[in-house]
Amino acid sequence: MNKWTRRTVLATGGLVGGGLALGVAGIAFAPNRLRVTPDGREGTPQLTTWVKIGADNTVSVVVPHCEMGTGVHTALAMMCAEELEADWNQVRIEEAPGTDDYANGYLVRVFVPPVASVPKYMERGIDFWTFKLTEMMDLQVTGGSSAVRGTGHLGMRVAGAAAKAMLIEAAANQWKVPAAECTAKLSRVTHGGSGRSLTYGELAPQAALLTPPVHPALKPRDEYTIVGRATPRIDIPSKVNGSAIYGVDVTLPQMLYATIAASPVHGAKLVSVDTAPAEALPGVKKVVKLDNAVAVVADGYWRALKGVRALAPKFEDTGMGSETSDTIYSAIGAAIDKEKGDKVVASGKGANALQGAAQVVAAEYRVPFLAHATMEPMNATARIADGRCEVWTGVQDPLGARKVAAEAAGLKPEQVTIHNQQLGGGFGRRLPGVMDFVDQAVRIARQTAPAPVKLIWSREEDIQHDFYRPAVVGRYQAALAENGVPQAWVAKFNIKDDAARLPYAIEHQDIRAVAAPTHVRLGAWRSVAHTQHGFFTESFVDELAHAAGKDPLQYRRDLLSHAPRHLAVLDKAAEMAGWSTPAAAGRARGIALVESFGSIVAEVAEVEIVEGRVKVHRVCAAVDCGDVINPDTATAQVEGGIIFGLSAALFNEVTIDAGRVAQTNFHDLPMPKLADAPSISVEFIRSGATLGGLGEPGVPPVAPAIANAVFALTGKRVRSLPVRV
Amino acid sequence: MQITLDVNGESRTAEVDEDTPLLWVLRENFGLTGTKFGCGVAACGACTVHVNGTAVRSCSVPASSMQGMAIRTIEGLAPKEQPHPLQAAWIAHQVPQCGYCQSGMIMAAAALIARNPQPSDAEISAEVTNICRCGTYERVRRAIHSVAQVEKEGGAP
Numbered sequence: 066m067n068k069w070t071r072r073t074v075l076a077t078g079g080l081v082g083g084g085l086a087l088g089v090a091g092i093a094f095a096p097n098r099l100r101v102t103p104d105g106r107e108g109t110p111q112l113t114t115w116v117k118i119g120a121d122n123t124v125s126v127v128v129p130h131c132e133m134g135t136g137v138h139t140a141l142a143m144m145c146a147e148e149l150e151a152d153w154n155q156v157r158i159e160e161a162p163g164t165d166d167y168a169n170g171y172l173v174r175v176f177v178p179p180v181a182s183v184p185k186y187m188e189r190g191i192d193f194w195t196f197k198l199t200e201m202m203d204l205q206v207t208g209g210s211s212a213v214r215g216t217g218h219l220g221m222r223v224a225g226a227a228a229k230a231m232l233i234e235a236a237a238n239q240w241k242v243p244a245a246e247c248t249a250k251l252s253r254v255t256h257g258g259s260g261r262s263l264t265y266g267e268l269a270p271q272a273a274l275l276t277p278p279v280h281p282a283l284k285p286r287d288e289y290t291i292v293g294r295a296t297p298r299i300d301i302p303s304k305v306n307g308s309a310i311y312g313v314d315v316t317l318p319q320m321l322y323a324t325i326a327a328s329p330v331h332g333a334k335l336v337s338v339d340t341a342p343a344e345a346l347p348g349v350k351k352v353v354k355l356d357n358a359v360a361v362v363a364d365g366y367w368r369a370l371k372g373v374r375a376l377a378p379k380f381e382d383t384g385m386g387s388e389t390s391d392t393i394y395s396a397i398g399a400a401i402d403k404e405k406g407d408k409v410v411a412s413g414k415g416a417n418a419l420q421g422a423a424q425v426v427a428a429e430y431r432v433p434f435l436a437h438a439t440m441e442p443m444n445a446t447a448r449i450a451d452g453r454c455e456v457w458t459g460v461q462d463p464l465g466a467r468k469v470a471a472e473a474a475g476l477k478p479e480q481v482t483i484h485n486q487q488l489g490g491g492f493g494r495r496l497p498g499v500m501d502f503v504d505q506a507v508r509i510a511r512q513t514a515p516a517p518v519k520l521i522w523s524r525e526e527d528i529q530h531d532f533y534r535p536a537v538v539g540r541y542q543a544a545l546a547e548n549g550v551p552q553a554w555v556a557k558f559n560i561k562d563d564a565a566r567l568p569y570a571i572e573h574q575d576i577r578a579v580a581a582p583t584h585v586r587l588g589a590w591r592s593v594a595h596t597q598h599g600f601f602t603e604s605f606v607d608e609l610a611h612a613a614g615k616d617p618l619q620y621r622r623d624l625l626s627h628a629p630r631h632l633a634v635l636d637k638a639a640e641m642a643g644w645s646t647p648a649a650a651g652r653a654r655g656i657a658l659v660e661s662f663g664s665i666v667a668e669v670a671e672v673e674i675v676e677g678r679v680k681v682h683r684v685c686a687a688v689d690c691g692d693v694i695n696p697d698t699a700t701a702q703v704e705g706g707i708i709f710g711l712s713a714a715l716f717n718e719v720t721i722d723a724g725r726v727a728q729t730n731f732h733d734l735p736m737p738k739l740a741d742a743p744s745i746s747v748e749f750i751r752s753g754a755t756l757g758g759l760g761e762p763g764v765p766p767v768a769p770a771i772a773n774a775v776f777a778l779t780g781k782r783v784r785s786l787p788v789r790v
Numbered sequence: 791m792q793i794t795l796d797v798n799g800e801s802r803t804a805e806v807d808e809d810t811p812l813l814w815v816l817r818e819n820f821g822l823t824g825t826k827f828g829c830g831v832a833a834c835g836a837c838t839v840h841v842n843g844t845a846v847r848s849c850s851v852p853a854s855s856m857q858g859m860a861i862r863t864i865e866g867l868a869p870k871e872q873p874h875p876l877q878a879a880w881i882a883h884q885v886p887q888c889g890y891c892q893s894g895m896i897m898a899a900a901a902l903i904a905r906n907p908q909p910s911d912a913e914i915s916a917e918v919t920n921i922c923r924c925g926t927y928e929r930v931r932r933a934i935h936s937v938a939q940v941e942k943e944g945g946a947p
Contacts, residue, residue, distance in 0.1 A: 134887030134924050297884060304889030305880040306873065307824015307864035311890060314823035322818070347807070366827075367807065367814045440828050440836055440890040440923050489826070489890030490923050524829040697884055701929070705887055708925025731833035731921060740915035742927035 115145060115224040117159075118232075122252055122266035124151045129161040129216060130207040131461055132300050133488035133495075134705075135760050136698035137212045139298045143694055144217040147291045148225030148284055151265070152252040158299055163205060163463025163483035205464040208496050208589070210662035210758020213694055218756050226281035228272070232265055235272035239263070286692070286753075295697040300487070312459035312486040313444045317517045320446065321350060323509050324369045324521055327358035327501075327530050328380040329725035331586050335359060336379040343372035352376070353509050360509050366521050385584040386724040390536070393721060394431060397538040397559045397581040406557050406577030409565050418553035418573030422544030426612045430541070430601045432786045434719040434726075435534040435590055436734060441489020442527045443502035447510035448517035449474055454481045454510070455517075458503055459488035465497035473507035492709070493589035499532040528734055529726040532588025533719055535560050539601040544573075549613025550623070558601070562594035567602060568631050568660055569624035585721060591709050592761035595661040599765030600772065600786065603657035607773040608782060617773060618644055618656055630689050631658060633750055634667040637687035641746055642669035652682065655773025659765040664690035664757030668707070670743070670770035672778060679715055679788050681743040681771055689750040690757035696749070699759055703747045706763020711737050714768035715787050793854050797822070798866025804853070812848040812856050813837045816863060824864040824893045828921070835920030838894035838901075839863050845901035845917075864893040867900060875940065876900055879933040887924035895920045899934050908938045 117125040126142040138158045146156045229249050236254040237244040240261055247256050255262040286293075303309040328335065338359050340352035348368035353360040357380070361372030419425055445458035447470070454474040460466045463485040471478045488495055506520040522530075539558035543551050553573035556565060561578035590596060610620035618639050625631045635658055639645070648654050651673050658667040671683040684707050693699045716735050720727045728734040747763075772783035775790060794803045795812075797820060804819040811830075816822045816839070825848060828836030832850035839848045840862040868874035876896050879885075886892045895918065902909055902917045909917070914934055922930070 134889060136887075297881070300889070301881055301884060301886055304886040304892050305877040305896060306867075306870065307822070307893050309889055310823070311826075313827065314817075316821065316823070365806075365810070365814060365818050367810045370830075371807075438923060440826070440834065440888065440921065442827065488888060490888045492923070521827070524831070524834075701884065701887060701926070704928060705925035708927060709923070711925075712923075730831050731829050732831065736834075736921045736923065737925075737927075738915075738921060739918050739927045739931060742925070742931075745928055 115221060116149065116228040118228075118265045118269035118272075120266045120269075122152075122264045123155050123157055124149065124252065124265065125157045125159050126221070127159050127161045129205055130212045131160065131459065131463070131485055131488055131491070133207065133459075133461070133491035135212075135702055136298045136300075136695060137207065138300060139296060140213050140694045140698060141217045141221045142299070143291050143296055144213070145221040145225035147289055148222045148281075149229045150249040150251065151225070153291055153296070155252055160485060161205070163467050163485055206462040206497060207491070208461050208493065210664070210760040210762060214663060214756035214758055217694065222283055223281060226283050227277045230278050230281045231272040231275045232268045234275055235268045236263055239268075239271065292694050293692070293696065296695050298695075298698060309487055311441050311489045312446070312457060313441055313489070313519075313521060315446045315457040315484075315486060315519065317446065317448065317457075319516045321362050321364065321513050321516050321518045322366045322369050322521065323353070323360045323362045323506075323518050324366060324373050324523060325355075325358050325360040325505055325526060326373050326376065326378060327526065329529060330380065330383060330385050330584070331530070332385065332584050333357065333380040333383045336381050338376055338378035340376070342375040346372050346375060351512060353512050355505060355508055358505065360505065360520065362509060362513055362518060370523060383584065388584065388724045389722055390433065390720040393536060393583050393585070394538060396583070397536070397579075400559060400579040400581040401538065401540055401557050404579040406579045407561050408576075409561060409563065409578055410567075410574045410576040413573035414553070415573055415575035416542075416553070416555045419542060419544045419555060422552060423547045424545040424612060425542060426545065426609055427540075427542045428605055428608055428782070428784060429538065430604060430784045431538040432536065432597050432600060432713075433717075434536045434585060434721070435713055435717050436528050436531040436719050436728070437490070437492045437494035437588075437590060438528060438531075438731075438734065438736070439488070439490030439492060439494050442524055443494070443522040444520060445503045445506035446517055446519040447506040448515070449507070449510045450515035452476070452480060454507060455484065456481065456503060456507065457484045457486060458506070459486040459495065460500055460503065461488070461491050461493075461495040462497040466500055466503050469500045469503045470507045473504045474511065492591040493593070494531065496589055499588050501530070524731070525729045528719075528728050528730060530586070531719075532586045534590030534596060535587045536583075537597040539597070541601065541605045543605065543609050545609065545613055549609075549615055549620075551609055556601070558597075560594065560597075562598065564594035564598040564661065565602065568628060568658065569606065569621070570627055571624065584724070591706070592661055592764040595659060595761070595765040596710070596713060596768070599657065599659040599661070600768045603659065603766065603769030604772055604783065607655070607657075607769070607776065611776070621656070621658060630665055630750075630752055630754060631660070633752070634658065634665050634687040634689050637748060637750060638667035638669050638685050641685035641687065641748060642671065642683070644669060653774050653778035655770045655775070655777055657766040657769035657773060659762070661762045661765055662758035662760075663755065664688060664759060664762040666703070666762045666766050668766040668770045670767070670774045672771060672774040674778065674790055677790065679771065679775060679790055681711060681715070681741075683744045683746070684767065684770070685746045686763060686766070687748050687750060688759075688762070689752050689754065690759055690762070691754040692751050692756060693749050699749065700747045702759045703763035704745045706761065707745055707767050708737055708742060710764040710767025711741070711743070711771070713786060714771045715741075718787055791854060793857055795853065795856055795861055796859065797861045798863060806853055808854050809852050810854070812839070812846075812851050812853040812861070815853040816848060822863050822865050826890055826893055828891065828894070833921070834891070834894075835898055836891050836894040838897040838920065840897060840901055843901065843904060845898045864897055867897065874900060875937045876903070876933065879936045883929050883933040883936065885926050885929040885933050887926055891920055891922045892926075895922065895926075895930055899930070903934065903937060907941045909934065
């Protein structure tokens with residue numbers, strides 16, 4: 066039996082219960098394959114789930130992740146091709162279909178204890194703490210900065226190595242020589258003694274009949290020829306000439322268009338709507354009432370939009386219509402006052418260690434709700450016909466989308482096909498659990514069937530109906546000894562998350578989280594809770610350094626003698642920024658260090674106040690993510706993360722007024738632009754440690770580095786974001 | 791109403807409302823989906839096209855007012871076999887990430903360098919005001935300068 070089904074995984078000792086060992090599970094898992102016969106595309110034998118080799122000697126790597134601009138398709142194919150000894154010029158990439166066979170449970174294993182816990186946003190509709198292997202088997206998620214370190218490291222490399230071993234074995238069988246005498250290189254197997262050689266394409270049909278090895282030998286790092294070299298991304302050429310197709314670009318015969326208005330106060334249901342004003346407009350086909358929204362279907366987006374704008378839907382009064390950002394912050398503050406909170410970290414004497422300290426420092430920080438605002442607004446195209454449902458969209462979890470669509474269509478998941486497209490940005494907005502646009506499109510399509518319908522949200526709808534980064538308030542206290550060294554760290558905030566753990570050696574800790582529910586929809590925003598906690602922790606440690614009269618870099622260094630990797634990135638970032646020399650007149654620098662998603666990042670920001678606003682001139686980032694697969698893409702991810710962090714630090718704030726999101730479009734939710742972009746330098750420390758993620762870790766240090774720089778410049782401490790001076 | 795537009799050198803007709811923005815006519819009537827919808831209020835630039843050589847945010851101009859003008863979209867910026875120097879620079883500098891804003895970004899930059907082949911940093915910042923959520927700005931700037939540099943040295947693009 067060559068197919069690793071869910072049942073065989075569960076039956077394999079050591080994978081359930083307490084034995085979710087990372088390496089073993091990954092390796093046992095990787096050389097699975099769907100079938101040993103050609104996969105339906107004639108002449109394309111499938112050697113493992115992730116590798117197909119054509120008669121023309123092309124290698125197709127099947128990647129179970131979406132491409133949202135992180136270069137993950139290219140990076141994963143590089144990892145597979147490296148072990149496969151494939152000729153990179155003949156490597157193609159296919160995005161895996163959204164079917165169970167291509168679930169990417171690997172990536173979740175990155176989070177399995179004791180490595181780390183499974184983050185909340187990775188699971189779908191089940192209780193976090195009862196997360197089980199069975200649930201992770203039907204994920205096909207791209208998130209958590211996990212593709213390379215999970216799927217790539219545990220899956221793609223092994224799949225490539227297994228396929229290579231099978232090709233060599235096939236050649237050896239044909240030549241009746243020992244496999245050990247054969248070598249593979251550039252998509253060709255050669256027998257050393259006789260000089261005979263065959264291409265992978267020639268060998269693939271026989272190789273596909275062999276049993277994949279469970280523990281194929283992997284190449285040592287110093288023999289890599291593809292991984293570690295800057296490789297042009299395969300998706301880029303189509304993105305410079307307009308030919309790349311995103312969800313919103315999908316066009317089908319007889320397709321109708323829809324747009325939608327959901328209840329402005331989240332959670333309110335539609336009570337009534339007079340449909341006549343929309344129905345009277347030219348081109349409008351139908352007004353569709355949904356549980357909490359009204360949609361207009363027309364022969365074009367513009368006419369659908371005019372239709373929606375002509376309506377005055379009535380939504381129920383949920384009692385939330387008087388909520389504001391202030392009432393929400395007050396409720397969080399009250400919860401922090403009243404509740405003991407759930408323990409995140411407790412060590413030493415905890416909060417008792419504040420008593421009798423030489424100096425106690427206290428501060429309260431807060432950060433607002435934030436929208437993802439992907440450049441491609443939410444959209445999905447759905448067609449219900451002949452007992453089946455098809456959906457074209459761009460999501461971070463096609464398997465999750467299939468479930469959502471099946472439920473909305475009243476069909477079984479097997480009756481649903483998801484055609485996943487490129488994503489015009491993800492950042493967490495297209496993760497499982499937040500695919501309301503897929504649900505809506507399918508429900509609208511039920512009423513237009515058999516005609517397909519493309520639902521496109523307006524930007525206003527996108528900004529007002531996001532799943533927002535939570536607004537968080539954090540209250541901090543620390544006890545310093547006579548020499549300024551922190552003895553105790555006491556923190557309380559809303560939204561429980563391990564991101565509040567400190568890298569610093571502080572003996573007595575008491576870190577707690579309280580619950581402060583809100584009606585506002587919440588989700589994962591690029592780097593998740595690290596964005597809030599990176600700002601809180603790194604601002605407060607900076608405050609302690611100043612209270613102790615020490616240099617903020619040296620103060621951190623003194624607390625990290627147990628953590629050489631952290632020290633190395635701090636030192637590297639400081640060196641890049643010229644920390645030891647004064648900044649130019651009118652400028653100052655700030656530093657911050659955050660470990661997230663397995664990577665350690667230190668950033669130094671250099672700022673100036675120009676016309677009453679903070680201008681960030683330069684950001685230097687030092688990154689230890691273990692190793693780097695595609696160096697230029699890796700750099701781009703950190704550059705992008707810094708701009709994303711800049712948006713939170715200086716620009717973005719979603720506020721609540723009269724129960725609803727007050728912002729509507731980019732005029733009142735401004736984004737950084739070219740003029741605001743600092744010069745960015747990125748350097749990697751290749752420590753050889755376990756691979757860390759890169760999609761997110763560049764984000765968290767930005768805001769505290771800027772805020773700390775603002776303090777160094779103005780003497781005024783920044784305790785809320787976005788920074789206002 | 792029926793309108794006739796000159797798009798990428800071709801005369802094309804469409805039946806639209808008088809107020810239908812050019813963006814939707816390009817995308818839905820003509821199938822030119824390289825021009826993107828980002829905000830609908832001319833704030834993000836994803837829908838940037840050239841009208842008589844000038845960068846215009848097509849989401850906020852009625853198509854009916856564009857008759858008789860030369861409209862160019864990303865698909866018509868250069869022949870496929872001979873990409874525009876900016877398109878080549880965009881690949882050389884690996885500029886796009888998700889890529890969604892990049893059609894508009896390239897069209898804005900192309901309009902700028904057509905008028906001002908050696909733009910300064912300040913001129914680039916002032917003229918290319920498109921939003922990119924992936925944060926490709928520094929590479930955008932680098933790619934524009936690289937094209938300007940080639941022009942300056944008189945080399946082939």
